[in-house]
Amino acid sequence: MAAPMSDAHRQFLQALMALGIAERAEAGRLHRQCCERHHVYYGHDKLDDFISTLNVQLQPLFMEIRKGLAEDSGRAYYALVNLAETEVTKMASDYSESELELFKKTMDLIVLSGSGFVSSTEILNLADQLKPKKMKKTEAEQVLQSLVQDKWLTEKEGEYTLHLRCILELEEYILRHYQDSVHKCHICHSLAIQSQVCEDCGVAMHLPCLAKYFQAQTEPRCPHCKQFWPHQIPEVSPAGSHRLSSTAKEGRRISLTAPRRR
Ligand SMILES: [Zn+2]
Ligand SMILES: [Zn+2]
Structure with a gap:
């Protein structure tokens, strides 16, 4: 009790x-x-x-x-x-309609990317398609900064992904809104935005989850379809190595965004 x-x-x-x-x-x-x-x-x-x-x-x-x-x-x-509303509309008090539109389109790009990261260039290219009002690139840049400050997004060397606070708050919305295109981690079964995806069967795993999983395997094979895992496997990060807000090490970021074929 x-x-x-x-x-x-x-x-x-x-x-x-x-x-x-x-x-x-x-x-x-x-x-x-x-x-x-x-x-x-x-x-x-x-x-x-x-x-x-x-x-x-x-x-x-x-x-x-x-x-x-x-x-x-x-x-x-x-x-x-x-949890008052599970829709993104609850941000409406802090952001204008066009700004919300930019966030939603950014979220689409992030969720559908597979890796969980999109470049600022990709996001800024959306600025002149926004409704009800287009945005200048400089304006869109400022909105991105606010979204990072308010912990909706997180930025690492020009690449954006969803902040953990945002994932925890919008989890139900994301699962419902993206249904078939969003992944759940094969290991921990929670929502996976930053992940690696099996090219054969579509199974997804979080980086820390797959790093731990493959550490115990003799060969990196998909836990579901047993095909060779095509991505670079990150090392198990030692405790205290980095925080959410700090910039990740160069090598690690590259391994997330530019998977190397074996
Ligand atoms: Zn996981
Ligand atoms: Zn597979």
Whole structure:
């Protein structure tokens, strides 16, 4: 049963609201600080219970703290998401119609790309097809920056993908809207935006999931159809190597976007 809500919970929620998303270790530190300050029982393994208590309170407000794994590093994050509407239209208060249109078209490109990444050039080329109003490229660039700042998109060296916070918030929408074209990871069964896809059977896997999977295999073969895996397999990233917001190492990014044939 969930414990009663305390001032420690309230302070934790305020901090997470300001951050939008926090890595497991950061959320753990916050949990401890909040409990110590308000003299509330603290157990280092009790973060999920602590969050369950908050989620009970958040439910009537159509909000939830969701846990998810970063698609690039496989590390756990907690995000405060808004479930009031599962459509992208909930962004309508912050963005104009044309700006939303740019985001939706960008999301189409990202989801349908297979790799999960699209270049800024591809996105900026959409600017003069937007409805109801075309956008100048410089304008579209600014909108992209806001979308990154608001944690809808994340950018790595000129390539854009969906931010984990966005995936956690829009998961139901993405699954419904893209139905047959969106992939679920063969290993962890959650939505896979950044992934490698088998060219024979279409099975998709997250990079951290497939890196771990292939580590235990003698030969890189598709876990479903057993054909040779045609993409470069990323190394299992050592803990603490990078965060969502930092730029990935050059070699790693290339291995995601330009798979090499064997
Ligand atoms: Zn996975
Ligand atoms: Zn296959």
